[in-house]
Amino acid sequence: MRRVTRWSRLGLAAVLAFAGMPVPAAAAAADCAPPARTVVPDLPWAQQWLRPQRIWPLTQGAGITVAVLDSGVDAQVRQLQGRVEPGLDVLAGGRADDDCLGHGTFVAGIVAAGSQPEVGFAGLAPQARILPLRVAVDDDQPPPETVLATAIGTAAQRGARVIVVGTPMVRAGAQLRAALEEAQARDALVVAASWGSTDREVPVDPWVGERILSVGGFDPEGGLVSGTAAPVDLMAPGAGVLSLGPRGSGHVVAGGNAYAAAYVAGAAALVRAHHPKLTAAQVKQRLLATSDRVPRQVPDPQLGHGALDLYAAVTAVLPAERGAAVPNVPVPPADIARPQPVDDRAFRVAVAVAAAAGGLTVLMAAVALAAPRIRRRRARAR
Incomplete structure (x- = not known):
């Protein structure tokens, strides 16, 4: 994969860019995320890694609605x-x-x-439209199948060309299968996060896998995001990523496969x-x-x-797309020039230094973001 080469070129400065990332203030409301007030200028x-600015002269996603x-x-x-x-609640x-x-604002920001x-952050497809469908008010619990099915069907009916599922995907019963079939019939691409923690159901049904694009996340060192479970179709940045917070003009840092799915949804909008x-x-x-291939069987x-x-x-330019529909089977990698690998030891040293400088800040930010969930769990325990 090209990650070693690309991240080596970024060097210490890029890794340290978020060592001073501000920690969100305490939540203004017991159950809501704190307002995002601190604007981060760094890229x-x-x-x-993705360098969307190279694509923007060609397209910025105009005319595409992402649900x-x-x-x-x-x-x-x-x-x-x-x-x-x-949108629709x-x-x-x-x-x-x-x-x-x-959570949804963070996902939409990435897209x-x-x-x-004087702001480095921007979405991958800044001219795309966002269609919000609220399916969750508690990030501890996955939405019921009927809710998720209704949302997918509504998104397809309202013309969304890309649908990103930012919550755990339940196993497919009759309602969810019907919704995915409708999305497929209406030519909407469903992008969903891979979920692997023990308290979440994972979409392992092969029937479902054929009808969604399952995404896992990786961190700046190339490691997998915790909770990534098979099967995964594609990987994208999913740890220490920056996006928008609610009720403010600032930014927050978070991680998870849902955010990796958001990057893929933004890419799909551009395509x-x-x-x-x-x-x-x-x-x-x-x-x-066209992905950066893993050095093993895919x-x-x-x-x-x-x-x-x-x-x-x-x-x-993919020969398989000339004059015929592409079958829903793995396609050989495109003939794209790849840079030669370089020694990444210097980069790994830089990451270690950055972790020492910024690890505490990221941890504190994560604790601040998790505080509402902790309070809800305690309330339920009582």
Whole structure:
């Protein structure tokens, strides 16, 4: 994979960029994420890896709607203003363009946050539209199958070309199968996180796997994000990633496979905008065929086809797409020049130094973000 080469070039400065990442203030409301007030000017490591600025002269995702199935999306956040539709609160009715937990806003930021002066962070597809569908108000519990099925069906009916599931995917019963079939019939690509912790159900059903793009996350050192479970189709940045927080103009850092799925959803939006004649199945296969391949048989149970290569996904010429639909089977890797591997020992030393400098800050941020969940668990225990 190309990760060794790319991250070696980033060097110590990029890794240390978030050593001074601000810790969010204490939550203003007992059950809601704290307002994000601190603006981070640095370019996040995930953007340095994916380099979306090389793609933006070709496409920024205009004309593509990405449905975010999560906790809602705060439409008032500065970098999302004008990009978020009212959406639907599947749980309670009404709109979904606000967000208590902040999870959906974080996902939407990765997909479509606009550029701002003196701000390094931006979404992969800043001209895409976001359709929020609220399916969760508690990030400790997966949504019921009927809720998730309704959201997927609604997203497809409202014209979403990409659907990103930011909550645990339950095993497919009749309702979820029908919703995935409708999404497939309406040519919507469903991108979902791989979930592997013991308290979450994992979408291991092969029938489901054929109808979604399952994503796992990796960290700046190339390690897997905790909770990544087989089967995985594709890997993307999923640890120490920066995006938007709710009720403010600032940024927060978090990690998880849902955020890796958001990067793949943003990439899919760019591909669909630049190649409007491709079907959802073709977009999925293009993302897999152009990935940074793992040095073993693919798909690998843990690493899938490899890591997302954004530039290749948008620009590569794939012979299989000429004049015929791409079958839903693994496609040979595209003929794309790869840089030669280099010694990464200096980079690993830099990571160790950065971890010593910034590890405590990241831990404190994680504790601050987890505080509402801890309070809810204690309340239930009583």
